[in-house]
Amino acid sequence: MNKDYNFSVFVNSTDTYSDCWEPFFKLFKKFWKDYEGKIYLNTEEKDYHYEGLNIIPTKVAKFKDKNKLTWSECLLYAFSQIDTDIILYLQEDYFLKANVNHEKMLELVDLMLKYDLTYINIADSGNRGPFSPSTLHEDLWEVSQQDKYRISTQASLWNIKKMSNYVRKHESPWHFEYYGNIRSRRKKDAFYAVNRDKYNKHHQPIFPYDATGIVMRKWVREIVEDLFRDNDIIVDFEKRGFYDRTKDKKRFSKKPFFKKVIATVKSLI
Template sequence: MKPNYSILVSSTDSYSDCWGPFFTLFKKYWPSFKGRIFLSTETKDFSFPGLNITCTRVARFTGRPDTPHGLRLLEAFKQIDTDIVVYLHEDMFLDRLVPEEKVQQMVDTMLEHEITYIGLVESGNQGPFHPSQFPDLWEVDHADDYLFSAMASMWNIRRIGRYFRPHENPWQTEYYVNRRVRRTSERFYTINRDLYSYPTHAVIPFAPITGIYRGKWHREAVVDLFAAEGIEIEYAERGFYTPSTDDDAPPPKEFSFKKFVSVIKSRI
């Protein structure tokens, strides 16, 4: 039977070097998933044996190979034929089996109770948290700066789409979606940390750090894992993130009329 949810992998053409490793590990550690996987891209296509992957290729509709993150997501939503998606990034590399029955149970809970969002990893929502009517879930307090987290999570895309804006980049999306949700009475949920923790009881089991940080490979997240899984990759093309030097040199701040207009749009 076709699942009543899909997988949405948020990506961009410039991160296509992650797709092979990501789907190699996805297929191994989520072998029971038989539904559709939507890979968010601008122009590129991709396939993997045994997986039903649809590349959104949103530039076909936007006319822009540099389609902003917010618009990429909103265009992806139009192609997805289920209300619920499990939202992942292309550098969230699974390293243990996904508990499919638990994921399905949470999907059914979302549909039955019209829930908009469930955070699926400890590194997402920060709290404070409150007990909820659902034993597996905690309610996220509206005081949380990450009431909405773009880490691994479960979305009702027909409901959460109300909070997205097409012009926003990934950082603006996370920041301003939080501001928009906080002004509502909408209830957001996350996993019960007493029940689901990495590594042995994670719902979406990947190392607590993502594979890429500031555009470079995160050595602790990928090198040993890829070697153990027989995944070969040319690390030199991106290089490795080095905390002692890269953290001392934050990305340059961009001051421009375009950015100013973008911020104004987000605040309206």
């Protein structure tokens, strides 16, 4: 317990998703038994602990009124509390379903530090390519600047100082991915993904989860129902309900048109 690592796990969440924390950390503890380092849980005000895990709630509302905090401000305030340069970025609905490849995770972190990398996507979701083999290591692919999801909030290793350079305080997570991707094309940072021929959801996944357990604030039945039942996790699914792809539509933004234009200009700066 409390083992020193050269990276931390960062679970980006919010108090309104606290019903995800118990299933998330129960599965985390079961499927990543070797991890004994710090886990930063991003919260506004709530505290949370799980036996056997070193969870540090960030409680970012101590920096600013929680009703005025943006998603990006919560992220940056949380980063100011983390004492490692490298994080494994996760979200509270990335529910593990099989064992994490602990040794490979440590190897990838070492590559991050050795080559001063910005980002390595460890799942086969998020980045969509095109990819090219990396000269740094056979387990890495370089992500093209033409990738529309070059910056992704799926499970990834990040250098938090470099990640912060792509964040704008007014942005939502969807804006961060969209406009951050555009900003990334103007910088020299190289982005990487794991070699998906070797590591994918069907073969040797490094961090096995399905993206994602909640959509539009509702549970995704095919991801969580059997997983929770098989692992003795009891959740009142009726409180959130189940996501229906035919009825629920995912929206990029609810801002009026003129606000979208202003946000776009600010995001590209």
